[in-house]
Amino acid sequence: MNTPLLNIQGLVTQFSTRRGPVTAVDGLDLQLHSGQTLGLVGESGCGKSVAALSIMRLLPKPAGRVAKGRILFEGRDLLEVSEADMRRVRGNEISMIFQEPMTSLNPVYTVGFQIYEALQKHRKLSRRQAGQEAVNMLQLVGIPEPAARINDYPHQMSGGMRQRVMIAMALSCRPKVMIADEPTTALDVTIQAQILDLISRLKQEIGMSVLLITHDLGVVAETCQQVLVMYAGRAVEKASAVDLFEKPAHPYTLGLFASIPKVEDEILHPISGVVPSLYDLPEGCAFQDRCAYRQAQCLKRPPWIEISPEHWVCCWRYDTHHA
Amino acid sequence: MPIDYLIRRLVHLLIILFGVSVLVFLMLRMIPGDPAQLLLGEFANPEELAGLRSQLGLDKSLFTQYWIYLKNVLQGDLGISIRTEIPVAQEIFVRLLATLELSLAAMVIATFLGVAAGVISAVKQYSIFDYASMFLALVGVSMPIFWLGLMLIYLFSVKFSVLPMMGRLSMGLDVPSWSGLVVVDSLLAGNVPAFLDSLKHLLLPALTLATIPTAIVARITRSSMLEIQNQDYVRTARAKGLSNLVVILRHTLRNAFLPVVTVLGLNLGLLLGGAVLTETIFSWPGLGRYVVNSLMARDYAAVQGCILIFATLMVMINLLVDFLYVVLDPRIRVHD
Ligand SMILES: Nc1ncnc2c1ncn2[C@@H]1O[C@H](COP(=O)(O)OP(=O)(O)O)[C@@H](O)[C@H]1O
Ligand SMILES: [Mg+2]
Numbered sequence: 001m002n003t004p005l006l007n008i009q010g011l012v013t014q015f016s017t018r019r020g021p022v023t024a025v026d027g028l029d030l031q032l033h034s035g036q037t038l039g040l041v042g043e044s045g046c047g048k049s050v051a052a053l054s055i056m057r058l059l060p061k062p063a064g065r066v067a068k069g070r071i072l073f074e075g076r077d078l079l080e081v082s083e084a085d086m087r088r089v090r091g092n093e094i095s096m097i098f099q100e101p102m103t104s105l106n107p108v109y110t111v112g113f114q115i116y117e118a119l120q121k122h123r124k125l126s127r128r129q130a131g132q133e134a135v136n137m138l139q140l141v142g143i144p145e146p147a148a149r150i151n152d153y154p155h156q157m158s159g160g161m162r163q164r165v166m167i168a169m170a171l172s173c174r175p176k177v178m179i180a181d182e183p184t185t186a187l188d189v190t191i192q193a194q195i196l197d198l199i200s201r202l203k204q205e206i207g208m209s210v211l212l213i214t215h216d217l218g219v220v221a222e223t224c225q226q227v228l229v230m231y232a233g234r235a236v237e238k239a240s241a242v243d244l245f246e247k248p249a250h251p252y253t254l255g256l257f258a259s260i261p262k263v264e265d266e267i268l269h270p271i272s273g274v275v276p277s278l279y280d281l282p283e284g285c286a287f288q289d290r291c292a293y294r295q296a297q298c299l300k301r302p303p304w305i306e307i308s309p310e311h312w313v314c315c316w317r318y319d320t321h322h323a
Numbered sequence: 324m325p326i327d328y329l330i331r332r333l334v335h336l337l338i339i340l341f342g343v344s345v346l347v348f349l350m351l352r353m354i355p356g357d358p359a360q361l362l363l364g365e366f367a368n369p370e371e372l373a374g375l376r377s378q379l380g381l382d383k384s385l386f387t388q389y390w391i392y393l394k395n396v397l398q399g400d401l402g403i404s405i406r407t408e409i410p411v412a413q414e415i416f417v418r419l420l421a422t423l424e425l426s427l428a429a430m431v432i433a434t435f436l437g438v439a440a441g442v443i444s445a446v447k448q449y450s451i452f453d454y455a456s457m458f459l460a461l462v463g464v465s466m467p468i469f470w471l472g473l474m475l476i477y478l479f480s481v482k483f484s485v486l487p488m489m490g491r492l493s494m495g496l497d498v499p500s501w502s503g504l505v506v507v508d509s510l511l512a513g514n515v516p517a518f519l520d521s522l523k524h525l526l527l528p529a530l531t532l533a534t535i536p537t538a539i540v541a542r543i544t545r546s547s548m549l550e551i552q553n554q555d556y557v558r559t560a561r562a563k564g565l566s567n568l569v570v571i572l573r574h575t576l577r578n579a580f581l582p583v584v585t586v587l588g589l590n591l592g593l594l595l596g597g598a599v600l601t602e603t604i605f606s607w608p609g610l611g612r613y614v615v616n617s618l619m620a621r622d623y624a625a626v627q628g629c630i631l632i633f634a635t636l637m638v639m640i641n642l643l644v645d646f647l648y649v650v651l652d653p654r655i656r657v658h659d
């Protein structure tokens with residue numbers, strides 16, 4: 001395959017907390033190719049947002065920091081570039097939208113100004129052009145009467161509308177990558193589908209790649225070509241969406257599928273046990289305590305195994321040498 | 324701001340002023356001390372005293388006295404000062420402007436110094452600057468104004484003789500009285516020596532008066548900034564690639580400023596109170612000193628007039644704060 005647009009290698013992100021250091025992302029490898037949508041899936045608390053904020057270099061300071069790894073974007077390591085260069089990347093080449101549309105917009109500025117601000121920062125447009133472009137963006141994300149709504153304040157809009165504004169803002173400078181961190185989690189089901197459709201459509205139109213973070217496999221099925229499953233800060237399975245849905249391999253992924261409510265079956269099958277605390281992960285595989293296929297080797301870190309072309313699992317169960 | 328809201332506030336103002344006038348009227352007459360006695364001295368004979376009392380209307384019933392007072396006030400007549408025999412309104416007006424000059428200067432210092440210190444402390448949390456300025460703020464709020472004023476006078480006027488210790492302007496300098504604020508008037512008149520001289524006179528009293536509000540504003544600004552810094556929309560602003568300065572000023576301070584405005588408004592009231600002490604220390608010819616002296620002489624009309632003016636100012640400041648709030652926060656703008 002050609003070189004990925006965004007190539008994360010061995011990312012380790014840590015927080016220093018009162019209870020000591022905690023590794024929220026532990027050795028993450030992730031490749032996002034141009035034009036693709038990659039789903040980053042896992043239960044809440046598994047480190048998805050931290051991974052995204054690491055890419056943007058927006059980790060909460062001073063607690064969070066990237067301890068190891070490389071984040072190659074078009075060949076450049078974003079962890080090495082200056083803060084000034086990083087500001088030219090943010091919102092311009094890589095932009096991000098967040099889970100909470102209700103609180104992600106500044107309450108004291110009009111939505112128009114908040115879009116305008118990004119345009120003015122990155123694109124050499126006159127005031128009028130930037131203002132016009134802000135209207136165009138609102139139109140693009142499907143807000144009716146954009147020329148009037150541009151003067152609205154965030155509190156005058158619904159959650160779905162605000163998320164559309166966030167998308168307009170994120171896409172105003174035509175970024176190459178958009179990171180969407182659970183963009184629909186806080187929204188009503190009907191609105192969720194609209195926002196996902198919108199992201200897919202704009203991805204085509206603008207020709208960007210999307211890193212879609214979600215805990216919902218249903219969302220992945222609708223929108224992603226590639227999937228990466230995370231558990232307790234580590235990647236456990238990577239595959240194309242088709243492969244993952246046809247033959248999920250990692251016991252954790254299997255558990256995720258089993259826990260999706262199905263029409264014919266009224267009983268939910270949540271994964272037994274609880275997510276282990278990041279402060280005292282077991283030696284070896286982090287999932288072992290909840291795993292139905294646990295074996296002696298699980299006390300050692302499992303290897304990555306390619307069970308079919310481009311379908312990787314990090315699990316001893318598929319280790320043919322030892323079986 | 325809609326008209327009916329303004330009218331409602333004006334009605335409030337009238338009710339408050341009525342209440343205040345009754346209270347002050349009664350309280351003044353409850354404290355011991357007879358104006359006639361004070362005016363005529365210890366050895367005045369009873370006939371003289373009785374004559375003066377009836378001349379001042381003090382022999383009438385309290386209710387009648389208040390009724391006469393109220394009627395006069397409603398016609399803009401605050402009475403005549405028994406000490407100077409000049410209309411109280413006239414005396415108050417001149418002194419009010421002196422107090423206003425001092426309070427405004429203190430307010431400006433408190434706002435700029437306090438907000439700047441608070442912002443830097445929050446942005447550089449746990450830095451040396453943060454610890455130092457918060458320590459100073461703690462010292463500042465607990466500082467006795469009287470002691471501070473005297474120390475400043477000792478240091479800058481007595482020891483190093485770089486700043487004057489009293490008054491608003493040196494002898495021999497003359498400034499027209501257009502706005503009543505000497506600093507402004509001297510500047511408008513293009514009188515540079517007088518302008519610099521009046522600034523020098525203003526500096527120590529304004530610093531003294533500003534100490535406590537500066538400390539309060541710095542602390543509020545810091546805590547408010549720390550809270551807003553963690554808001555999602557500040558992260559959004561960073562994610563847009565905006566510069567640090569824009570994120571701090573436009574997206575953080577602008578929101579963090581709302582509680583600061585309230586505190587500033589409340590402190591303007593405190594400031595007027597603090598002005599009484601500061602004016603006494605620095606012989607500043609303002610309302611604070613005037614009200615104290617009038618009280619000593621049981622100059623009822625003067626004290627009542629001053630308190631009414633203070634109350635009016637407080638209510639207007641509150642109105643101004645409300646108005647600023649509406650300007651600053653679109654969420655509370657009334658919309659149809
Ligand atoms: N500001 C922080 N301070 C300390 N630990 C944090 C902080 N933010 C996140 N973490 C840790 O990182 C883990 C992953 O968080 P996050 O990436 O937000 O999860 P999610 O997958 O739900 O987005 C959390 O469980 C927490 O232990
Ligand atoms: Mg998250």
